[in-house]
Amino acid sequence: MAEHEHVRVAVIGSGFGGLGAAVRLRREGITDFVVLERADSVGGTWRDNSYPGCACDVPSHLYSFSFAPNPDWPRTFSGQEHIRAYLEHVTDTFGLRPHLRFNAEVKTMRWDGEELRWEIETATGTLTADVVVSATGPLSDPKIPQIPGLETFPGEVFHSARWDHDYDLAGKRVAVVGTGASAIQIVPAIQPRVGRLTLFQRTPAWVMPRVDRAISGAERRLHRALPFTTQLRRGLLWGIRELQVQAFTKHPDELGLVEQLAKRNMARAIKDPALRAKLTPDYRIGCKRILLSSAYYPALARPNVDVVASGLAEVRGSTLVAADGSEAEVDAIVFGTGFHVTDMPIAERVVGAEGVTLAETWKNGMRALRGAAAAGFPNWMTIIGPNTGLGNSSMILMIESQLNYMADYLRQLDVLGGRAALDARPAAVDAWNHRVQGRMRRTVWNTGGCTSWYLDPSGRNTTIWPGTTTEFRRATRRVDLAEYQVVRKAGTQGTGGPAPTASSAPSPASTSSPATGGAPKSGAAA
Numbered sequence: 001m002a003e004h005e006h007v008r009v010a011v012i013g014s015g016f017g018g019l020g021a022a023v024r025l026r027r028e029g030i031t032d033f034v035v036l037e038r039a040d041s042v043g044g045t046w047r048d049n050s051y052p053g054c055a056c057d058v059p060s061h062l063y064s065f066s067f068a069p070n071p072d073w074p075r076t077f078s079g080q081e082h083i084r085a086y087l088e089h090v091t092d093t094f095g096l097r098p099h100l101r102f103n104a105e106v107k108t109m110r111w112d113g114e115e116l117r118w119e120i121e122t123a124t125g126t127l128t129a130d131v132v133v134s135a136t137g138p139l140s141d142p143k144i145p146q147i148p149g150l151e152t153f154p155g156e157v158f159h160s161a162r163w164d165h166d167y168d169l170a171g172k173r174v175a176v177v178g179t180g181a182s183a184i185q186i187v188p189a190i191q192p193r194v195g196r197l198t199l200f201q202r203t204p205a206w207v208m209p210r211v212d213r214a215i216s217g218a219e220r221r222l223h224r225a226l227p228f229t230t231q232l233r234r235g236l237l238w239g240i241r242e243l244q245v246q247a248f249t250k251h252p253d254e255l256g257l258v259e260q261l262a263k264r265n266m267a268r269a270i271k272d273p274a275l276r277a278k279l280t281p282d283y284r285i286g287c288k289r290i291l292l293s294s295a296y297y298p299a300l301a302r303p304n305v306d307v308v309a310s311g312l313a314e315v316r317g318s319t320l321v322a323a324d325g326s327e328a329e330v331d332a333i334v335f336g337t338g339f340h341v342t343d344m345p346i347a348e349r350v351v352g353a354e355g356v357t358l359a360e361t362w363k364n365g366m367r368a369l370r371g372a373a374a375a376g377f378p379n380w381m382t383i384i385g386p387n388t389g390l391g392n393s394s395m396i397l398m399i400e401s402q403l404n405y406m407a408d409y410l411r412q413l414d415v416l417g418g419r420a421a422l423d424a425r426p427a428a429v430d431a432w433n434h435r436v437q438g439r440m441r442r443t444v445w446n447t448g449g450c451t452s453w454y455l456d457p458s459g460r461n462t463t464i465w466p467g468t469t470t471e472f473r474r475a476t477r478r479v480d481l482a483e484y485q486v487v488r489k490a491g492t493q494g495t496g497g498p499a500p501t502a503s504s505a506p507s508p509a510s511t512s513s514p515a516t517g518g519a520p521k522s523g524a525a526a
Helices: 016-027 081-094 183-190 218-226 227-249 252-267 272-280 296-300 345-349 395-416 426-440 470-475
Strands: 003-013 033-036 106-112 117-122 127-134 156-159 173-177 196-200 305-308 312-316 320-321 328-329 332-337 381-382 420-424 484-488
Touching: 016 033, 016 081, 016 395, 106 345, 117 345, 127 395, 156 272, 173 183, 173 328, 183 196, 183 296, 196 272, 196 320, 227 252, 227 470, 252 272, 272 296, 272 305, 296 305, 296 312, 305 381, 381 395, 395 420, 420 426
Parallel strands: 003 033, 003 127, 127 381, 156 332, 173 196, 173 332, 196 305
Antiparallel strands: 106 117, 117 127, 312 320, 320 328, 420 484
């Protein structure tokens, strides 16, 4: 990295969010930007998660950029290797390589209020940027629970997102801790190879069949010859999921039929009533993410698998002790225990205008205007920020909506002229958060009777968007300057006249927003 390098935009992370931001910047005619990546290649979570069986639970044609359709997806649900290859392809197709800075982990980002820019310290040097777009994502920093005695374990220990491919599991006694989306893929993938597999299940998951198949050569030829057929396929996949949203957000009782289907799916593979009882959740389906697998239950029914219906409580040498007192001797522990989602480590490295970190600002819960901007952090935006997650559809739809918002944010800065920054008004952040949390109260994620990673330590859902992707796209189509304070260097003003002030801007409370529950327009989201 060049000494004293300055760029207009610094993008943090090179997963879907970061690469999408880079493509959008180029399409907006902005080439003065860098993408800072702590690893040595692009891919984000699809680079880091290379565990056996890793695949996406969203159909391939929906889990891809609308501006970069892939007619050659090999399966209806893509594996990790296919998605990572797709992101490499996007990087090359849109000429992003010159903007990438690998092994450049961000140590700190500090707002310089005098120069109106961000000072960024990375593992490879320092630089400054007018605008920062943080696209580190919520599934980037693994979480391993603090288990007493874990440091005494003599065998191998690793998280699903840091898989040790040099360790041979063949014939070993392996413990898998957790029953989330990664664990239900890992268990059937390694079960035939290991000597014995012990699954520590704190909470059972609702699991539906994963109707996966190879996409035929004829289908792929059709998509290549007639690109609109790829768009049609994507649109159908999107539309079905949009129609499902109300059951999650307004009428959770309607999900009872889906629970019955999930129970039938379990009964087909699990004949032992005692095991079925262990695997049957006591909360409403959808409260945690509904998992997709046609191999998980059959694997649990195999004779070399034990299901411990209790969380891991203690490690005594090579003996693992569950909360219910049961014990298991193992050679290796695989943690499928998720990520730091509501306490993202990147927040500790961002220092705003008042000299406090984003983590301190969010100590009582994450909150950001339209999922993007935090008060006190001028010209800083996040992709996949607070309350932008989905429980039933593709995050790429949400990412692209936030890219629309980012593009208009930069256009507004251009219109303002001169050295200017936008800082989200606290009242606007509060108003947005109040509306989102108000809608959240009746959703299955808040009323379904479970404890999930969607909730922060205080029980607030700061992760999920309580509406359709269409509503979110409408909410992020344009930047409303009434929701921002315009910050300028002392003694300067834009070429178009004095900068707007707090007294000249309309109240954010009077601004209409799809988050208030207005009916969405019809039409495809992407």
